[in-house]
Amino acid sequence: MKQTLITLVENKPGVLNRISSLFRRRNFNIESLVVGHSETDGVSRMTIVANEPDASKRGNIYFSLLKLVNVIAVKDVSSLPCVAREFILIKLNTSPEQLNEVNSVVKKYSARIVDMGNETVIIEATEEEHIINELIDNLMPFEITEIMRTGKIAMRRGRTHKVSSDKINAAPDDIEWRPEQISAYQN
Amino acid sequence: MRGSQKKLSGAEIIWECLIQEGVDVVFGYPGGAILHTYDALNKYSEKIHHVLVRHEQGATHMADGYARASGKVGVAMATSGPGATNMITGMATAMMDSSPIVCITGQVPSPFIGSDAFQEIDITGASIPVSKHSYLVMNINDLATTIREAFYVARSGRPGPVLIDIPKDIQNETTDFIYPEEELNLPGYQPPEDVSEEYISKFASLVNDAEKPVILAGHGVLLSNASREVMELAEKSSIPIATTLLGIGGVPDSHQLVLGMMGMHGGSWANHAIQDADLLIACGMRFDDRVTGNLKTYSPNSKKIHIEIDPSEINKNVKVDLAIHADLGTVLRHVNPHIKKMVRNDWLDIISGWHHDSKQRDILNLKSDKLHAAQAIRKIWEGTKGDALIVSDVGQHQMLEAQYYKHNDPRTLLTSGGLGTMGFSLPAAIGASFHEKDRGIWVIVGDGSIQMTIMELGTAIQENVNINIAIINNGYLGMVRQWQQMFYNARYVETPISSPDYVKLAEAYGIQAYRVDSLENVIPTMEKAQKNAGPSLIEFKVEEHEVVYPMVPAGADLHDMIQRPFSDVYENGQIVEKETAK
Numbered sequence: 080m081k082q083t084l085i086t087l088v089e090n091k092p093g094v095l096n097r098i099s100s101l102f103r104r105r106n107f108n109i110e111s112l113v114v115g116h117s118e119t120d121g122v123s124r125m126t127i128v129a130n131e132p133d134a135s136k137r138g139n140i141y142f143s144l145l146k147l148v149n150v151i152a153v154k155d156v157s158s159l160p161c162v163a164r165e166f167i168l169i170k171l172n173t174s175p176e177q178l179n180e181v182n183s184v185v186k187k188y189s190a191r192i193v194d195m196g197n198e199t200v201i202i203e204a205t206e207e208e209h210i211i212n213e214l215i216d217n218l219m220p221f222e223i224t225e226i227m228r229t230g231k232i233a234m235r236r237g238r239t240h241k242v243s244s245d246k247i248n249a250a251p252d253d254i255e256w257r258p259e260q261i262s263a264y265q266n
Numbered sequence: 267m268r269g270s271q272k273k274l275s276g277a278e279i280i281w282e283c284l285i286q287e288g289v290d291v292v293f294g295y296p297g298g299a300i301l302h303t304y305d306a307l308n309k310y311s312e313k314i315h316h317v318l319v320r321h322e323q324g325a326t327h328m329a330d331g332y333a334r335a336s337g338k339v340g341v342a343m344a345t346s347g348p349g350a351t352n353m354i355t356g357m358a359t360a361m362m363d364s365s366p367i368v369c370i371t372g373q374v375p376s377p378f379i380g381s382d383a384f385q386e387i388d389i390t391g392a393s394i395p396v397s398k399h400s401y402l403v404m405n406i407n408d409l410a411t412t413i414r415e416a417f418y419v420a421r422s423g424r425p426g427p428v429l430i431d432i433p434k435d436i437q438n439e440t441t442d443f444i445y446p447e448e449e450l451n452l453p454g455y456q457p458p459e460d461v462s463e464e465y466i467s468k469f470a471s472l473v474n475d476a477e478k479p480v481i482l483a484g485h486g487v488l489l490s491n492a493s494r495e496v497m498e499l500a501e502k503s504s505i506p507i508a509t510t511l512l513g514i515g516g517v518p519d520s521h522q523l524v525l526g527m528m529g530m531h532g533g534s535w536a537n538h539a540i541q542d543a544d545l546l547i548a549c550g551m552r553f554d555d556r557v558t559g560n561l562k563t564y565s566p567n568s569k570k571i572h573i574e575i576d577p578s579e580i581n582k583n584v585k586v587d588l589a590i591h592a593d594l595g596t597v598l599r600h601v602n603p604h605i606k607k608m609v610r611n612d613w614l615d616i617i618s619g620w621h622h623d624s625k626q627r628d629i630l631n632l633k634s635d636k637l638h639a640a641q642a643i644r645k646i647w648e649g650t651k652g653d654a655l656i657v658s659d660v661g662q663h664q665m666l667e668a669q670y671y672k673h674n675d676p677r678t679l680l681t682s683g684g685l686g687t688m689g690f691s692l693p694a695a696i697g698a699s700f701h702e703k704d705r706g707i708w709v710i711v712g713d714g715s716i717q718m719t720i721m722e723l724g725t726a727i728q729e730n731v732n733i734n735i736a737i738i739n740n741g742y743l744g745m746v747r748q749w750q751q752m753f754y755n756a757r758y759v760e761t762p763i764s765s766p767d768y769v770k771l772a773e774a775y776g777i778q779a780y781r782v783d784s785l786e787n788v789i790p791t792m793e794k795a796q797k798n799a800g801p802s803l804i805e806f807k808v809e810e811h812e813v814v815y816p817m818v819p820a821g822a823d824l825h826d827m828i829q830r831p832f833s834d835v836y837e838n839g840q841i842v843e844k845e846t847a848k
Contacts (some may be wrong), residue, residue, distance in 0.1 A: 089454060092402070093390065100394045135581035142578035148399045148419060151454040261580050261589040 111230025138264025297345025300372030326356020331694030347385030362684025398426030470604035486550010487516030689718030
């Protein structure tokens with residue numbers, strides 16, 4: 080089962096190193112990690128996807144992350160209502176005759192052609208991961224020369240607030256950032 | 267100088283902050299990138315004593331030994347590059363055993379960072395897997411806050427080593443210094459909150475409903491100062507206690523409910539009790555592979571309660587039924603009033619049956635002409651009236667110490683458990699001696715281990731610390747030899763090890779030294795050694811092929827112990843009990 084973790088971290092030198100070092104050292108299987116600035120200065124937001132079938136190991140991943148001094152909060156959103164997206168750029172070699180076929184695939188998946196060169200096109204798409212996978216499958220008949228995927232980013236649905244690093248839950252009805260219970264990972 | 271403002275250099279700020287943290291001893295070694303800081307030490311030498319070590323690994327073990335003996339944060343200092351990398355083993359040792367130390371390293375001047383300058387190494391990066399946290403200070407105005415944070419992180423929650431790397435130019439710069447008093451801003455670091463009542467009542471009913479409970483007491487008992495609470499739980503509900511290696515001393519070994527050490531070389535009775543139990547109460551321990559053996563068959567019929575301050579340890583190796591992420595002492599203070607008074611004579615009788623059984627397997631009861639390591643260690647226990655601070659190293663002698671030296675007080679056994687760092691004991695004892703002034707301090711160390719950090723004899727005599735070093739010399743890397751004997755058809759590849767003449771060597775350092783090769787000379791020689799105000803060394807020439815029993819082979823079931831064969835029981839050369847089992 081895929082485990083999706085939304086993580087708030089202090090934006091300090093070496094934090095990414097600490098997190099990737101943790102995954103390597105603990106032999107956790109990381110599938111993707113996306114990091115960028117958040118709405119708050121000095122705080123970055125990450126979406127981490129791990130692939131670990133065992134519940135207690137998923138708990139170990141969660142609590143090991145939370146333990147890092149620079150990690151402000153971690154929420155396991157694997158089974159929470161979320162908007163989850165992945166962004167992809169795909170480059171194809173195409174002949175002018177194939178362009179119509181490519182176009183119909185692109186339209187079907189609400190993707191866009193963002194660059195047309197001499198017998199090449201670059202397609203972009205923003206979708207859920209499984210749809211991105213389908214898009215790739217449907218473009219397979221053409222000559223794909225490059226794929227660049229960002230990995231998944233996720234955001235919980237519901238009322239939220241701007242996170243300040245000292246107050247994780249600002250209002251009582253906001254979606255909460257309190258740590259998971261250990262019992263959540265017991266089989 | 268709280269509150270008042272003055273112009274100080276980074277180097278001076280380091281010392282000011284250490285004094286504010288209550289530090290009065292620092293273990294270190296100077297060098298180019300930390301020279302400004304050493305130069306400023308002159309100004310503070312009345313408040314802080316610096317111990318010049320012989321190797322930076324020794325500095326970290328000394329800080330670690332000081333921390334384990336005192337419960338305070340130990341401080342080690344070194345220069346950049348090799349000085350810093352030499353600290354890695356010591357940090358890893360402290361990390362595995364949750365020991366609070368702060369390591370301060372000099373770094374090349376900040377404009378040179380990343381240029382492969384002379385003696386430059388990325389120690390902040392290199393230390394990530396072996397430290398609880400690490401800092402590189404790039405602005406002098408962050409220095410004081412960073413040091414405060416480092417001490418707080420090192421000592422709070424599950425303690426551990428923290429590294430602060432400080433470039434040379436930051437040490438030399440000056441700034442208007444006010445000691446920062448505001449609350450630390452550590453949004454991502456929250457030691458656990460209180461425990462909910464729900465867990466407390468579940469805990470109590472599991473204990474009250476159990477018939478064959480066992481308490482597993484780990485290092486957390488010491489770190490949480492929860493000895494009294496653990497004993498209260500045990501006595502109230504008549505629960506036997508098995509300890510981990512690092513849990514030794516957390517509960518008094520002389521107490522009738524205390525079974526001693528569990529695990530690979532633990533008492534067979536303790537391991538059988540765990541395997542047979544219907545409830546395990548794990549107190550501040552982490553189900554290391556050395557205490558569980560085969561996880562698939564580990565205590566198969568028991569419910570398990572795990573009280574642990576580090577949530578990432580819970581359900582890591584052993585899945586538990588009730589997990590409580592909190593400070594152990596706090597939890598037990600809540601739980602104990604809900605525990606029913608009980609007497610579990612049936613259960614305790616079963617365990618003592620196992621215990622008696624093993625009397626005929628005890629090496630102390632064998633007839634032998636040679637001095638055995640176990641006998642020497644038992645004599646050290648007698649000669650110190652069981653009241654010494656023992657610092658043991660890693661190997662056979664470490665396991666024999668754990669079996670044959672009975673500890674009744676917390677923080678009287680310091681040893682490298684998790685990492686198993688050979689060479690730990692001598693420097694750790696030197697460090698501990700700066701805290702422990704009342705008890706005698708004894709290093710129990712093998713001939714392999716002592717040679718890993720033997721240069722610290724120089725530190726011991728320069729500081730004239732009052733420690734006694736007992737080298738258990740069997741001419742082998744004994745534990746490795748034991749594995750070769752048992753699992754590699756007795757092919758002793760590279761385990762016979764030569765030693766210098768330890769008596770001559772010690773004397774060359776100016777240390778009083780003795781040699782013992784018979785049982786009756788152990789105590790008289792100890793008495794001589796204990797009279798010295800400074801360091802002394804005793805070499806015990808012991809039987810070469812001794813094997814530590816019982817032993818659970820790595821990965822085997824915990825109840826599947828290789829035991830010493832039964833034999834007649836001797837006392838003072840006379841048979842007092844005939845062998846009963848053939």
